[in-house]
Amino acid sequence: MKFSLVADTLSYMENTTKRLELTQHLVDLFKITPPDIIPKVVYLLQGKLRPDHEGVEIGIAEKIAIKALSKSSGISIRKIEDEYKDTGDFGQVASKILEQKTQTTFLSENITVERVYETLYKIAELKGARSQDMKMKYISSLLNDATPTEGGFIAKIITSNLRLGIADYTILDALSIAYTGSKENRPALEHAYNVCSDLGKVSFAVSKNGLDALRDFQVTIFSPIRPMLAERVKSPQEAHEKMGLEFASEYKLDGERVQVHRQGEKIVLYSRSLENITSYYPDIVENIGKALKSDEIILEAEAVAINDDTGEFLPFQELMHRRRKYKIAQAVQEYPITVNFFDVLLVDKKSCLDLSYAERRKLLEKNVTEDTFAKVMPMVLVKSDSEVEDSLENAINSGCEGIMLKQLDSPYRAGARANNWLKLKREYRNELGDSLDLVVVGAFYGRGRRTGRYGALLLSAYDTEADMFPSICKVGTGFTDESLDQFYQILADKITVKKDPRIQSGLEADVWFDPEVVIEIVASEITLSPIHKVAMDKIRKGSGLALRFPKFTGKIRFEKTSENATNIEEILTLYNSQKRVVQDEKIN
Numbered sequence: 001m002k003f004s005l006v007a008d009t010l011s012y013m014e015n016t017t018k019r020l021e022l023t024q025h026l027v028d029l030f031k032i033t034p035p036d037i038i039p040k041v042v043y044l045l046q047g048k049l050r051p052d053h054e055g056v057e058i059g060i061a062e063k064i065a066i067k068a069l070s071k072s073s074g075i076s077i078r079k080i081e082d083e084y085k086d087t088g089d090f091g092q093v094a095s096k097i098l099e100q101k102t103q104t105t106f107l108s109e110n111i112t113v114e115r116v117y118e119t120l121y122k123i124a125e126l127k128g129a130r131s132q133d134m135k136m137k138y139i140s141s142l143l144n145d146a147t148p149t150e151g152g153f154i155a156k157i158i159t160s161n162l163r164l165g166i167a168d169y170t171i172l173d174a175l176s177i178a179y180t181g182s183k184e185n186r187p188a189l190e191h192a193y194n195v196c197s198d199l200g201k202v203s204f205a206v207s208k209n210g211l212d213a214l215r216d217f218q219v220t221i222f223s224p225i226r227p228m229l230a231e232r233v234k235s236p237q238e239a240h241e242k243m244g245l246e247f248a249s250e251y252k253l254d255g256e257r258v259q260v261h262r263q264g265e266k267i268v269l270y271s272r273s274l275e276n277i278t279s280y281y282p283d284i285v286e287n288i289g290k291a292l293k294s295d296e297i298i299l300e301a302e303a304v305a306i307n308d309d310t311g312e313f314l315p316f317q318e319l320m321h322r323r324r325k326y327k328i329a330q331a332v333q334e335y336p337i338t339v340n341f342f343d344v345l346l347v348d349k350k351s352c353l354d355l356s357y358a359e360r361r362k363l364l365e366k367n368v369t370e371d372t373f374a375k376v377m378p379m380v381l382v383k384s385d386s387e388v389e390d391s392l393e394n395a396i397n398s399g400c401e402g403i404m405l406k407q408l409d410s411p412y413r414a415g416a417r418a419n420n421w422l423k424l425k426r427e428y429r430n431e432l433g434d435s436l437d438l439v440v441v442g443a444f445y446g447r448g449r450r451t452g453r454y455g456a457l458l459l460s461a462y463d464t465e466a467d468m469f470p471s472i473c474k475v476g477t478g479f480t481d482e483s484l485d486q487f488y489q490i491l492a493d494k495i496t497v498k499k500d501p502r503i504q505s506g507l508e509a510d511v512w513f514d515p516e517v518v519i520e521i522v523a524s525e526i527t528l529s530p531i532h533k534v535a536m537d538k539i540r541k542g543s544g545l546a547l548r549f550p551k552f553t554g555k556i557r558f559e560k561t562s563e564n565a566t567n568i569e570e571i572l573t574l575y576n577s578q579k580r581v582v583q584d585e586k587i588n
């Protein structure tokens, strides 16, 4: 299949931000793509080669890409670098340079999707000292045969700059329309996706065998399942309204969610955003085998740092030490953890997703032998408001953030945030209720003691529908000297020459970042704002929403991607639940 078909679609898509039009362009492309090529197209559209959890990264340094472009165009590195400084968009530069070249030479060959994909795959697999040179050669050979439009997109993909604003769900919509004739069937595709977290696999199945193929999607070992999420509630009464008479109340520990896959000796761990995090937890890999009865099993757990002497739970930040690559062995010694299992998703080749919570809990207790390292999450059954209160009190006294309330007859709803799981935290009793996880999109230089570092950060929420990052506040409090230094370092890698087009804000930051780092913020309330763009026009025409008195809690949510940040719907729910919001300003 000609790569130009994909490149043309990408060009059309770059010129619109309307979801319906984006979807239609994808539908048109999918309809002419054969089944064996569709997974490649789907990955490339998202600038990937495989699903994220497989960790296959294209990863080309811009320097190498520039060298390759120079080699295939005959235009000097210096000139390309100057162009790049002017536009800040490597894709645009590549198109422009190739344009100049095609005026003087003939194209030798049509490039195909297969060739682009396979070349990029080879590049991703190259490792070692001499690999840079090989990578450069592979890229320049592709660019040699590419048209300016094709070359522009190849350049964007290899430097991770393809930003089309298409979330997974837009692709699922388009697949559903292209291969089943209607968007109505999207839930069937979504189910398959939630179970395997691999859009390529889903696209192949539905394009080849239609809806029937989706029914066969099963939980499989070493394919992470998209996690079930909880809704917030503010009081035991609210929990009872949503869940009925009797339900389970578990400890809500403040650690990192880990999906544990075990087959014999092999153990793989996935994070909340389905990244492979096995290398951060060598202690889980080493110790967990003896606690698990089944040889083939998938479980969910919360890994929590503990004080080795007292057994007390420590705050989430202590797990941060595990993210420093060369210090993991030391972190394992200095910041020991326990693993607290709270769900089981597969045992002995059988999926547990359709079993009720009560049945899964029984299986869990049967399959985990507790020891000093592996625990089953404490749980009690609760019937009345006062029992919920007691269990919250008890959990907090044991060092938890709060409790998780779970409906006894509910299946495991992969990928869904629904009423079957509720979270009740201690902070829920104050004004705003919950903390928010927001994306750092910009920064303002500091003055006085903060000179030479950032004095405040500009934060955005995630607009799931539009795949945009509208700003919600500027935050300058809650930082320690240490955290300011840490931010300065972490954010240095994320600086962009120009503002990412997905960031929307009425403020001009001194520095803009790739929207990637997620941090936790508390605030006193949500108010209407002429400057910030979250939920623009949703409550009042011409106004967005902003946080009042925002404060950094000290938590960098390193296990969340920016797409997992607090979204607009959640912010609207919080806004509407504030007591002072008058009835006519509520939206439904």
Ligand SMILES: Nc1ncnc2c1ncn2[C@@H]1O[C@H](COP(=O)(O)OP(=O)(O)OP(=O)(O)O)[C@@H](O)[C@H]1O
Residues within 6 Å of the ligand: 229, 230, 250, 251, 252, 253, 254, 255, 256, 257, 272, 302, 342, 377, 404, 423, 437
């Ligand atoms: N008993 C438990 N059952 C389920 N999750 C638990 C439990 N104890 C702790 N957790 C953790 O709590 C998280 C959900 O609550 P939290 O308010 O921290 O949400 P979050 O991480 O900000 O957002 P999200 O709900 O999007 O995961 C889970 O993802 C999991 O990591």
